[in-house]
Amino acid sequence: MTDTSIDRLGAEQLRARIAAELDRTRARTALLTEVVDDADLMRQHSPLMSPLVWDLAHVGNQEELWLVRDVGGRPPVRQDIDDLYDAFKQPRKDRPSLPLLPPAEARAYVSTVRNKVYDLLDGVRFTHGRLVAEGFAFGMIVQHEQQHDETMLATHQLRAGPAVLHAPPPPEPRAPVGGEVLIPAGPFTMGTDTDPWALDNERPAHPVELPAYVIDAAPVTNGQYQRFIDAGGYDDPRWWSSAGWAHRMAAGLSAPLHWRRDGDGWAYRRFGRWAPVRDDEPVVHVCWYEAQAYASWAGKRLPTEAEWEKAARWDPATGRSRRYPWGDDDPVAAHANLGQRHLWPAPVGAYPDGASPLGVHQLIGDVWEWTSTNFRGHPGFTAFPYREYSEVFFGDDYRVLRGGSFGTDRVACRGTFRNWDLPIRRQIFSGFRCARDARPEESRP
Numbered sequence: 384m385t386d387t388s389i390d391r392l393g394a395e396q397l398r399a400r401i402a403a404e405l406d407r408t409r410a411r412t413a414l415l416t417e418v419v420d421d422a423d424l425m426r427q428h429s430p431l432m433s434p435l436v437w438d439l440a441h442v443g444n445q446e447e448l449w450l451v452r453d454v455g456g457r458p459p460v461r462q463d464i465d466d467l468y469d470a471f472k473q474p475r476k477d478r479p480s481l482p483l484l485p486p487a488e489a490r491a492y493v494s495t496v497r498n499k500v501y502d503l504l505d506g507v508r509f510t511h512g513r514l515v516a517e518g519f520a521f522g523m524i525v526q527h528e529q530q531h532d533e534t535m536l537a538t539h540q541l542r543a544g545p546a547v548l549h550a551p552p553p554p555e556p557r558a559p560v561g562g563e564v565l566i567p568a569g570p571f572t573m574g575t576d577t578d579p580w581a582l583d584n585e586r587p588a589h590p591v592e593l594p595a596y597v598i599d600a601a602p603v604t605n606g607q608y609q610r611f612i613d614a615g616g617y618d619d620p621r622w623w624s625s626a627g628w629a630h631r632m633a634a635g636l637s638a639p640l641h642w643r644r645d646g647d648g649w650a651y652r653r654f655g656r657w658a659p660v661r662d663d664e665p666v667v668h669v670c671w672y673e674a675q676a677y678a679s680w681a682g683k684r685l686p687t688e689a690e691w692e693k694a695a696r697w698d699p700a701t702g703r704s705r706r707y708p709w710g711d712d713d714p715v716a717a718h719a720n721l722g723q724r725h726l727w728p729a730p731v732g733a734y735p736d737g738a739s740p741l742g743v744h745q746l747i748g749d750v751w752e753w754t755s756t757n758f759r760g761h762p763g764f765t766a767f768p769y770r771e772y773s774e775v776f777f778g779d780d781y782r783v784l785r786g787g788s789f790g791t792d793r794v795a796c797r798g799t800f801r802n803w804d805l806p807i808r809r810q811i812f813s814g815f816r817c818a819r820d821a822r823p824e825e826s827r828p
Contacts (some may be wrong), residue, residue, distance in 0.1 A: 570591065
């Protein structure tokens with residue numbers, strides 16, 4: 384069942400779908416917070432990340448603010464902790480020193496909030512205002528919790544100690560994938576007006592005209608990236624922007640995060656386990672500056688956000704924009720590496736069923752893909768339901784990432800979904816693919 388069919392569902396069916404998403408999401412949150420002891424939950428594993436117990440109580444606090452108090456009009460559960468779990472008032476580096484709810488109390492709090500949400504869900508009328516229309520507020524909260532689950536997964540990747548998370552490896556390649564794909568010149572529709580759980584920065588739908596361009600058929604792989612390293616890419620300022628070179632020098636960058644030399648090759652630490660770097664997997668844990676330098680070395684560039692979205696959504700047979708590369712249906716296991724089913728990117732060619740009509744692969748899942756675009760609103764953007772979700776981040780500081788990663792849940796990933804981060808960040812599950820302008824002989828009919 385697709386999200387776009389929500390408007391055809393009866394209220395009871397919509398309630399059942401919301402309850403199922405709430406349950407499924409909370410099970411993931413429980414997994415991420417129950418595999419370690421209380422001391423580990425309270426510890427800050429990196430100054431870039433919150434203690435896991437902060438994320439746990441924060442998702443409950445957001446659920447209380449938006450669903451219990453706002454949608455439900457119910458009395459507060461714990462108004463005294465609102466400031467503790469306000470992400471704008473409490474920088475991540477300072478959160479360990481706050482009087483946070485200890486694990487047992489945090490679990491009890493989120494459970495109490497969830498029980499009140501189930502109670503109000505039974506009686507909510509989805510026609511009473513934009514916030515609840517088609518279950519939007521509930522979808523927003525589900526997506527918020529899943530986003531924090533991915534953040535907690537990134538914290539697990541940064542923590543020291545024995546492995547505690549387990550998952551089967553991703554599938555092996557099923558089709559040979561390589562080279563580049565020409566995307567013809569012309570218009571396409573970017574963004575959405577119809578996806579009921581799409582967030583404000585994905586809206587509104589609007590036409591974008593693009594010249595012909597060429598984009599990689601797959602994300603840049605570890606093997607390709609190693610050639611950049613072996614060619615001295617980290618030591619040659621020609622490939623780096625001035626800001627990128629300054630950061631490379633200051634941070635001492637010499638390889639993706641979590642890599643180390645292993646004899647003549649490289650090893651990569653994944654959630655407490657070291658393994659040889661596999662050449663055909665998409666490279667992950669690189670910052671925007673590293674991606675930009677590789678693209679320059681390769682004689683290419685990073686795609687713009689619009690180029691990425693046209694490659695992911697445009698159907699040349701109909702001229703319309705799909706929800707996903709494969710169509711409008713929600714992702715299933717054959718389409719993409721999503722939802723923490725696996726704990727690292729799948730090798731290139733593992734998901735031929737998820738390719739776009741023009742043959743661009745693995746645009747959804749595996750690794751967030753850096754684009755060259757600064758984060759801004761689409762033309763006609765309106766903040767909803769609060770400015771702090773998107774608008775306060777607009778400007779030149781943040782770069783847009785698209786497509787989701789192996790840690791992104793299906794409910795929080797669409798062909799229109801937009802992520803953003805600072806160009807120095809690489810603790811996130813970030814990779815990239817390259818693009819270039821089409822040559823005249825390539826763009827002729």
